Every structure is written in C-alpha cells, then in structure tokens.
Amino acid sequence: xxxxxxxxxxxxxxxxxxxxxxxxxxxxxxxxxxxxxxxxxxxxxxxxxxxxxxxxxxxxxxxxxxxxxxxxxxxxxxxxxxxxxxxxxxxxxxxxxxxxxxxxxxxxxxxxxxxxxxxxxxxxxxxxxxxxxxxxxxxxxxxxxxxxxxxxxxxxxxxxxxxxxxxxxxxxxxxxxxxxxxxxxxxxxxxxxxxxxxxxxxxxxxxxxxxxxxxxxxxxxxxxxxxxxxxxxxxxxxxxxxxxxxxxxxxxxxxxxxxxxxxxxxxxxxxxxxxxxxxxxxxxxxxxxxxxxxxxxxxxxxxxxxxxxxxxxxxxxxxxxxxxxxxxxxxxxxxxxxxxxxxxxxxxxxxxxxxxxxxxxxxxxxxxxxxxxxxxxxxxxxxxxxxxxxxxxxxxxxxxxxxxxxxxxxxxxxxxxxxxxxxxxxxxxxxxxxxxxxxxxxxxxxxxxxxxxxxxxxxxxxxxxxxxxxxxxxxxxxxxxxxxxxxxxxxxxxxxxxxxxxxxxxxxxxxxxxxxxxxxxxxxxxxxxxxxxxxxxxxxxxxxxxxxxxxxxxxxxxxxxxxxxxxxxxxxxxxxxxxxxxxxxxxxxxxxxxxxxxxxxxxxxxx
Amino acid sequence: xxxxxxxxxxxxxxxxxxxxxxxxxxxxxxxxxxxxxxxxxxxxxxxxxxxxxxxxxxxxxxxxxxxxxxxxxxxxxxxxxxxxxxxxxxxxxxxxxxxxxxxxxxxxxxxxxxxxxxxxxxxxxxxxxxxxxxxxxxxxxxxxxxxxxxxxxxxxxxxxxxxxxxxxxxxxxxxxxxxxxxxxxxxxxxxxxxxxxxxxxxxxxxxxxxxxxxxxxx
Numbered sequence: 001x002x003x004x005x006x007x008x009x010x011x012x013x014x015x016x017x018x019x020x021x022x023x024x025x026x027x028x029x030x031x032x033x034x035x036x037x038x039x040x041x042x043x044x045x046x047x048x049x050x051x052x053x054x055x056x057x058x059x060x061x062x063x064x065x066x067x068x069x070x071x072x073x074x075x076x077x078x079x080x081x082x083x084x085x086x087x088x089x090x091x092x093x094x095x096x097x098x099x100x101x102x103x104x105x106x107x108x109x110x111x112x113x114x115x116x117x118x119x120x121x122x123x124x125x126x127x128x129x130x131x132x133x134x135x136x137x138x139x140x141x142x143x144x145x146x147x148x149x150x151x152x153x154x155x156x157x158x159x160x161x162x163x164x165x166x167x168x169x170x171x172x173x174x175x176x177x178x179x180x181x182x183x184x185x186x187x188x189x190x191x192x193x194x195x196x197x198x199x200x201x202x203x204x205x206x207x208x209x210x211x212x213x214x215x216x217x218x219x220x221x222x223x224x225x226x227x228x229x230x231x232x233x234x235x236x237x238x239x240x241x242x243x244x245x246x247x248x249x250x251x252x253x254x255x256x257x258x259x260x261x262x263x264x265x266x267x268x269x270x271x272x273x274x275x276x277x278x279x280x281x282x283x284x285x286x287x288x289x290x291x292x293x294x295x296x297x298x299x300x301x302x303x304x305x306x307x308x309x310x311x312x313x314x315x316x317x318x319x320x321x322x323x324x325x326x327x328x329x330x331x332x333x334x335x336x337x338x339x340x341x342x343x344x345x346x347x348x349x350x351x352x353x354x355x356x357x358x359x360x361x362x363x364x365x366x367x368x369x370x371x372x373x374x375x376x377x378x379x380x381x382x383x384x385x386x387x388x389x390x391x392x393x394x395x396x397x398x399x400x401x402x403x404x405x406x407x408x409x410x411x412x413x414x415x416x417x418x419x420x421x422x423x424x425x426x427x428x429x430x431x432x433x434x435x436x437x438x439x440x441x442x443x444x445x446x447x448x449x450x451x452x453x454x455x456x457x458x459x460x461x462x463x464x465x466x467x468x469x470x471x472x473x474x475x476x477x478x479x480x481x482x483x484x485x486x487x488x489x490x491x492x493x494x495x496x497x498x499x500x501x502x503x504x505x506x507x508x509x510x511x512x513x514x515x516x517x518x519x520x521x522x523x524x525x526x527x528x529x530x531x532x533x534x535x536x537x538x539x540x541x542x543x544x545x546x547x548x549x550x551x552x553x554x555x556x557x558x559x560x561x562x563x564x565x566x567x568x569x570x571x572x573x574x575x576x577x578x579x580x581x582x583x584x585x586x587x588x589x590x591x592x593x594x595x596x597x598x599x600x601x602x603x604x605x606x607x
Numbered sequence: 608x609x610x611x612x613x614x615x616x617x618x619x620x621x622x623x624x625x626x627x628x629x630x631x632x633x634x635x636x637x638x639x640x641x642x643x644x645x646x647x648x649x650x651x652x653x654x655x656x657x658x659x660x661x662x663x664x665x666x667x668x669x670x671x672x673x674x675x676x677x678x679x680x681x682x683x684x685x686x687x688x689x690x691x692x693x694x695x696x697x698x699x700x701x702x703x704x705x706x707x708x709x710x711x712x713x714x715x716x717x718x719x720x721x722x723x724x725x726x727x728x729x730x731x732x733x734x735x736x737x738x739x740x741x742x743x744x745x746x747x748x749x750x751x752x753x754x755x756x757x758x759x760x761x762x763x764x765x766x767x768x769x770x771x772x773x774x775x776x777x778x779x780x781x782x783x784x785x786x787x788x789x790x791x792x793x794x795x796x797x798x799x800x801x802x803x804x805x806x807x808x809x810x811x812x813x814x815x816x817x818x819x820x821x822x823x824x825x
Contacts, residue, residue: 011622012664018627023619023695025634249623249631249694301634301692332637333645333653 003090004098010084018250019047020081022073022095025247026299028060029096030070037176039063040094040104040141042074044111044119045524050075051246052254054308055147055168056110061242062169069176072096072104073246076119077126079522085126092127101127106142106179108172109160111149114501115494115524117156118516120145124159131513133161133203138186142179146172150200151230151277152454152561155501155508157202162193165564166230166277166604167263169239171198194224198231200564207506212547214505216558229565229604236263236282243295247302256304256337257296259289261321265310266590269367270378270580271406273453274310276568279599281590286317290324297334305329306337313338313347314590322353343381348392361400361442362393368409369419375583376411378576383423390427394434400442401427407472408450408464408495410580417472420445421479428483444486447476449495453502454561455568457576462552463499466492493531497523499549505560508548511537567604568597608676609709610641610685613701616667620696625660631694632672639688642678658712658815659719662787667812668700669719671712716782718763718816723776723788725796726804733767733774736799741765743798748790761786774803782816 011017032038041060043050050056056073063071072094077085084090091100101107107129109120121131129143130136136143145156146164153163164171174196182189194201204224205217219226233239241260248255264281265274284292293305305325309315325336336354341347343364351362364386368374371382390401405420424445431441449469452461464472469492480487501508511534518533538545553559555574562570572595579586589595599605616628623631633653636643645651654675661667686702693699740746745757764779776795780786788810796803 017622017663018619018624021619021622025694247631247634247694249620250627251630298638298640301637303633303637333643333651334637 003093003100006088006090007093007098010081010088010090013084014081015078016048016250018248019075019078020095021249022098024249026244027073027096027246028064028071030064032070032097032099034068035070036068037070037106037180038099038104039069039071039176040074040101040107041071042101042107042109042123044076044109044116044123045522046078047075047248048250048252050110051248051252053110053112054258054260057242057245057258058240059108059168059172060246061244062172062240063176065240066173066176068180070096072099074101074107074123076123076522079528082122082126092123102129102141104141106144106176108164109143109145109147111145111147111156113524114149114155114498117501117512118520118523120156120159121513121516122521132158134158136161136186140186142189144175148273148277149502151273151564151566152502152504153200153202153564154207154506154560155504155512157506158509159512160202161190163200163202163228164231165198165200165228166566167233168231169233171196171231175199191221191223194221197229200228202506205563209507212544214558214560217563227563227565229602230277230567232280232567232605233263233282234605236260237284237288241292243292244299245296247300254306255302256306257293257300257302258306258308259293259296260284261289261307261309261312261315261318263309265314266588267311267314267380268378268576268586268588268595270376270457270576271367271409271450271453273456276455276573276597277566278310279567279597280605283315286321286324289321290328293325294328297329297332303333304335304337306339308339310340311342312340313342313344313350318350319353322350326353343386343389345389345392348389348396351393352396360398361402361444362398363402363404364389365404366423367404367406368412369405369416369421369423372583373409373412373416373419375585376580377409378580378585380585380587383426386423387426387430391430391434394431394441399431399439400444401431402444402446403427405445405447406450407447407476408469410450410458410461411583414472414475417476418479420447420476421483424480424483424485428485442486443483444488445480446488447473448490449492451495451499451502454559455564455566455573457573457580459503459559459573460553460555460557460577463496463549465546465550466496469495491526491529493534494524494526494529496545496549497534500545501548503560504548507541507543510541511543511545514540565602565604567599567602569602572597608679609705609707610674610676610680610682611701611703611705611712612672612674612689612699614670614672614693615698615700616661616665616670616696618696620694621664621666624663625657628661628670628697629655629657631697635689635692635694635697636674638692639685641674641680641685641689642676644675644677656711656713658716658817659782659785661812665810665812669812669814671815671817673705673712712817715817716815717818718779718782719785719812720814720816721776721778721780721788721810722813723778723792723808723810725774725776725792725809726807727769727772727774727802728804729799729802730769731799731802733769736802737765737767737795740795740798746791746794748786748794750787750790758786758791760784762791765791773807779816 150163208215262283264278515537520533522528644654658671761781761784
C-alpha cells in the first residue's frame with residue numbers, strides 16, 4: 001500500500017484526524033522533481049500548537065519563496081496516532097506531499113520550550129533517523145534546530161547536527177545555499193555550515209569537565225568560531241512576512257491572523273529571556289502594517305487579527321494604528337485583539353477600542369505581590385498603579401479579571417506571597433467601589449513557578465526546590481480561599497524539569513534519551529507527564545538534577561551557554577543581578593537613555 | 608437576499624468536524640467578499656443555516672445551507688468567487704437565490720440518501736439477503752456507545768448491487784429520525800453471517816430530499 005493510503009486508513013480511528021490531512025488553504029505543494037532541496041520544517045508538538053507558532057509560518061514562507069526549495073510541515077503525532085503508526089509501520093511523514101521525513105534533505109526543528117525535547121527524539125525515531133549526530137552517515141539527512149531554546153543548545157547538542165542561533169530569516173537561506181552547493185562528505189557540509197554566522201555545529205566542540213564542574217568547550221577544529229553570534233535582522237521593516245499564512249481546517253490554539261508590530265522588548269524584566277534574546281527593538285512602519293493587515297484578511301478570511309509583539313502597547317503609534325485598522329475593518333465582522341498589555345490605564349484605553357461590544361476578561365501581569373519584589377524583577381509598576389489600572393477596567397465595564405504572578409522569585413519571602421493575596425483583596429474592594437455591573441467580580445489568579453533562564457540577570461540564581469514551591473502554593477491558596485478567588489497553579493515537577501534543561505550542559509543528553517526510552521514524551525501536557533520516567537533516567541545516568549535547578553552559581557562559574565553570544569554582555573547581566581538584589585530598577589532605553597546592555601554596539605547587530 | 612447552496616465535503620475536508628467545516632465556509636465567504644449578514648449580540652457571527660451536520664470522516668455531495676446576505680449579489684458571480692475561495696475538498700455544486708419567506712432547511716428535510724461501498728468476503732445472493740433483511744419485523748442496529756434501536760420505520764429504502772467484488776448499497780433514511788448508514792451496514796453484515804469486509808467500508812452522503820418543490824421556492 002502506498003503511504004498516503006496507509007495514512008488515510010488510520011485517520012478514521014484517531015482523535016482529531018484533521019491534524020494529519022494537509023491540504024489546508026495557502027499550503028504550498030511543490031513537486032519533488034521540480035526542486036533541488038527538500039526541507040522538512042518540524043515542530044515537536046501537536047498540530048494545533050505548532051500551527052500557532054508565528055516563527056514557523058515565517059520560515060515556511062521564506063523557504064518556499066525560493067523557487068528550487070520545497071518546505072513541508074511535520075508535527076508530532078498525538079499518542080493515539082503514534083500508536084497506530086508504529087503498529088502499521090507508517091513512518092513520520094510531511095503534510096504537504098505525505099513524504100517520509102527521512103527522504104528530505106534537511107529536517108529543521110523549532111525548539112520553543114525545553115519540555116518538547118523528548119518529542120524531538122521520538123520524531124527522529126519515528127522517521128527512522130539515527131538519534132545522535134555521531135551515528136548519522138552519508139545517506140542520512142541533515143538535522144538542524146532553532147528557536148529560543150537554542151540560546152542554550154547544550155542538552156540537545158548530541159542530537160542536532162547544526163543549530164541556528166537567533167533570527168533565522170536570513171540564516172536559513174544561507175544554510176540552504178550552502179547545502180545546495182555542497183558536494184562531497186558530510187563532514188565538509190558541517191564545516192561549511194559552521195562558517196555561517198549564527199550557526200553552531202556542536203560536534204566540532206568537546207565539552208570539558210572537572211568532576212561535576214563544567215569547564216567549557218574546546219574546539220576540535222580551529223576553523224570554527226570560539227563564540228557563536230546570534231543572528232539579528234538589521235531592520236524588521238521590509239523583512240519577509242507571511243501575509244498568506246496557512247489557514248488550518250481545525251481549530252488551533254491561536255486561530256487568528258497575526259500581525260507582528262515590532263520585535264524585541266527593552267522593558268528589562270529580569271526574569272524574561274525573550275527580553276534579552278530578541279533585542280534590539282525593531283519596528284515595522286504603520287503604513288506597511290496597515291497594508292499587511294489588509295492582505296492577511298483577504299488571503300485568509302480570518303475574523304480576528306491579533307496585534308502581536310512582546311508588549312504591543314509599546315508600539316509608538318499604536319492608537320493611530322488601531323484606529324486605522326478599525327475604520328477599515330468596520331462592518332466586515334473582523335475584530336482586533338491585543339495579546340500582551342501592560343498594567344496601566346493606557347492599555348485599558350486601547351482595550352476599550354478593541355472590545356467595543358464584547359466584555360470578556362481583562363488580563364494583567366503584575367508578576368509579583370509587593371512593590372519591593374516588583375523592583376527586584378524590574379517590573380516597574382506600583383501597587384497603586386495596578387489598582388488604578390484595575391479601576392479603569394472596571395469603570396469601562398469589565399467584570400472578569402485575570403492576574404498573572406510568579407512564585408519562587410529571587411529574594412522572595414512569605415510576605416511577598418501574602419502580598420499577592422493582599423492585592424487580590426484590594427482589587428475586589430476596588431471593584432465594589434467602581435464596578436458598573438451588578439454582577440460580582442470574577443477574579444482569577446494564575447501563578448507560575450519561576451524558572452531561571454540563560455541570558456537573563458537571574459541566570460545565576462537557584463530555583464526553589466519542588467517542596468518549597470509546593471509549600472508556597474499551599475500558603476497562597478490558604479490566603480486566597482476566603483476571598484473566593486479562583487487560583488490556578490503550575491505543576492512544580494514541570495517547572496523543575498524546565499529549570500534543569502534550561503541551564504543544562506551536554507551531559508543531560510543521556511538523561512533525555514533515557515527518559516524518552518522509559519516512556520517520557522509530551523512532557524508539557526499535564527496528563528502525559530511521566531515524572532517517574534524522569535526520576536529513573538536521572539538515577540540510571542547518575543546525574544543529579546538539583547545540581548542544575550536548585551544550585552546558585554557564582555560570578556566566575558563557566559556557564560554552559562557562554563559560547564552563545566546574544567549581544568547583551570555578561571557584565572551587564574551581572575550588574576543587573578546586583579541591582580535586583582538591592583531592589584533597584586533600570587529604566588527602559590526605548591523611552592530614555594541607553595543602559596549599555598551591549599546589544600546595539602555588539603557585532604551581533606552592527607557587524 | 609438569501610442564497611441557498613449545496614457544497615461538497617471530501618478530500619482533506621472530510622476529516623473535520625461540522626464546527627470546523629462551518630468555520631471554513633465562513634472564512635471562504637469572507638475571502639470571496641460576499642456581503643453576509645451578521646447576527647446581533649455580543650459575538651456577531653455570520654448568518655448561515657445548515658440543513659444537517661455531517662459526521663467526521665464521511666464524504667458528502669449534499670451539504671445544503673442558506674446564507675443570509677445584507678446586500679444583493681449576482682448569483683453567478685457569487686458562485687464563481689466563492690468557488691475560487693473555498694479550501695481543498697469543498698466545491699460549490701448548487702447556488703441560487705431563494706425568496707426570503709421560505710421555511711428553514713431543517714424543517715423541510717424529508718430524507719437523506721447515501722451510497723455505501725464495501726468489499727465482499729463471500730458472494731451470497733445479495734438481492735435475496737437484502738430482501739430478507741428488510742422483511743424482518745424489527746431491524747435492530749447497534750449504534751456505537753448509544754445502544755440498540757429498531758430502524759425499520761426510518762429506513763426508507765435500501766438496494767444493493769455488486770460490482771468488481773464490491774457491494775454498493777444505495778440507502779435512503781428518514782430526515783426526521785437520523786440513522787447513520789454504518790450501523791445499518793454492520794447489521795446487514797451480521798445478518799448474512801460476516802459476508803462483508805467492514806474495514807473497507809466507505810460511505811458517501813449523496814443527497815438530501817426536501818419537502819415538495821420548496822427547495823427553490825418555485
């Protein structure tokens with residue numbers, strides 16, 4: 001039976017078969033005989049999650065715009081489909097032409113979160129590709145990876161032939177060009193790839209240790225760079241953008257058109273990795289955005305367009321843009337949405353524009369419970385400002401409010417956690433004073449666990465132990481219960497694993513492989529998390545996970561991601577850490593003087 | 608103005624739910640810039656009314672729906688534009704204007720016709736077997752996780768023919784009490800002693816029968 005019939009025969013027996021059909025509007029199907037390079041763009045999670053990822057849509061467009069390149073999509077099959085595929089000998093396939101992945105030239109993974117790593121291994125195996133780079137031969141395809149996680153690529157290093165660090169719009173084109181021109185042995189290909197700025201070929205570097213301590217990487221080929229500079233687009237204006245994105249048949253996580261206003265954020269929240277790795281801020285011009293919005297709607301038929309960025313209200317002409325778009329879209333049934341708002345009255349004003357009729361839930365992210373702790377994390381908003389923003393939302397008619405917080409932040413005490421409850425209490429009081437609706441306030445407090453991330457001022461910090469985080473969750477629940485507030489928390493085991501792999505070194509690859517062998521996959525899905533598999537994997541390999549998650553590093557320790565240059569200097573991050581401990585804030589350079597983080601003067605940006 | 612449409616659901620589109628299907632139609636109408644009317648209220652939606660919801664996986668050549676417009680259009684032009692905007696697996700089979708005062712499609716539905724194709728394991732006299740099957744006092748079929756029912760009253764017609772080692776069943780069921788064709792074919796297989804290869808069963812919805820000539824209002 002040919003593969004496409006084999007797949008069709010499985011579809012009546014799986015949940016959500018629309019994940020596997022392909023054929024969606026605006027998908028690009030090229031005949032294999034018409035192209036010279038076939039690129040499988042893989043996302044290590046289910047279709048609905050992967051299809052919601054803007055970066056993949058951008059790369060899909062960039063690659064398919066090259067006439068002799070065909071880029072096709074691959075997602076992780078859900079567990080029911082995977083079982084059937086294994087039983088029937090169906091290999092991992094692409095959606096566009098239902099080609100087995102191993103027949104492609106290049107397989108590229110998006111690594112968006114650490115807990116998707118086991119899915120990468122699972123997909124490689126389902127595709128019939130050797131897991132480790134060192135086991136791949138001349139006839140195997142090239143396996144590459146990009147995304148925010150590759151700012152510390154080490155735990156995945158043995159499985160990936162080459163990483164693309166930073167923004168891939170340009171780098172991926174260079175990568176394909178090198179591949180197309182390459183003839184000869186695999187090693188020559190890897191050597192040439194290592195010559196591209198932003199490309200890291202881990203097999204050319206050996207990791208050195210002294211007992212438990214990591215000492216750094218040693219180059220085994222002097223031609224490769226000692227440090228890998230992240231790629232950054234000099235200008236966002238004019239950069240390729242998917243104004244004709246694939247429109248899925250089935251409902252996905254973010255089922256709407258996405259307009260990227262700008263890239264980067266200089267607010268400087270000290271826990272936030274995106275705030276470092278996407279620097280500097282680059283904006284698109286208003287005229288271009290209006291034109292892009294028009295094209296997006298006429299090419300997709302979506303009824304919603306999301307103005308996406310790390311902090312959309314920071315776009316300098318945001319009000320003008322929204323008025324323009326509202327005027328154009330009036331009467332078409334297309335709405336606007338603003339996914340990331342600041343905690344201030346200006347944001348409430350903007351949201352009023354968007355939600356002229358619908359009054360759903362308003363979302364704010366104060367992140368911490370007290371002014372002191374908010375200064376520590378450089379989330380420069382005060383208690384009074386938060387209440388003022390809430391008041392504005394209530395007066396505008398909202399009667400649902402969701403507040404995002406983190407627990408386990410550096411310097412946090414029980415007082416800071418009580419502060420979360422205190423804030424909730426005052427928000428409720430504020431609603432009693434200024435709410436216009438007779439209904440009672442629906443208040444939802446969502447609390448995640450702090451995970452220290454590479455390339456942030458908190459990269460040296462210890463994460464709270466799982467026991468401590470659990471205690472804090474219970475402590476908070478006790479304070480919130482009498483208030484009638486809905487509380488949601490995150491699984492501490494998930495946060496622990498995230499912390500281990502976020503700051504891990506190459507030794508963790510064996511843990512990943514073992515845990516996957518013991519049955520770990522879809523670890524980010526609460527009902528799929530198999531923590532026992534992880535526990536056994538750590539035991540089997542003799543690797544102590546707490547060494548990575550709950551240990552504080554000192555200033556001089558060599559960090560596993562020191563060879564990745566994100567443009568922001570380590571000295572700046574350390575200075576920011578000291579300021580954090582002193583509860584001192586740092587202003588946003590977008591609206592004030594330069595804070596010398598290093599990115600604008602670094603070769604990353606100017607070179 | 609109201610447009611009455613008959614669309615297909617096949618290819619990749621056959622694997623999506625009714626909700627996803629109607630969303631795909633809405634998007635296509637927007638891309639085609641057809642001036643569809645919206646519902647009032649907090650969450651305005653396009654005014655579409657489907658005659659019936661198709662189960663996931665089934666191919667159909669008869670998905671009827673009414674689309675309410677806020678301005679009039681030339682039906683031939685609308686058909687051309689919509690045809691160019693629909694995703695793979697959805698085609699416009701019929702499109703015409705109906706008077707505003709017609710009752711909704713759901714209230715007019717009289718019967719649904721299906722074509723089921725299934726490979727034969729044995730070759731008994733299928734004509735006789737079907738005759739006996741239909742002559743039972745009760746035709747009991749088992750619906751997945753919904754128990755056993757008697758479909759004698761709602762199974763309006765069932766005929767079969769054999770071609771290339773396959774049995775092709777033409778089935779008409781009542782529009783009032785929905786009967787899915789698959790359980791009926793399973794019961795028929797059971798009745799004849801496992802003479803059909805049920806794994807090869809393919810069902811296609813081929814038509815909807817509406818009361819009188821009210822479909823077009825003419």
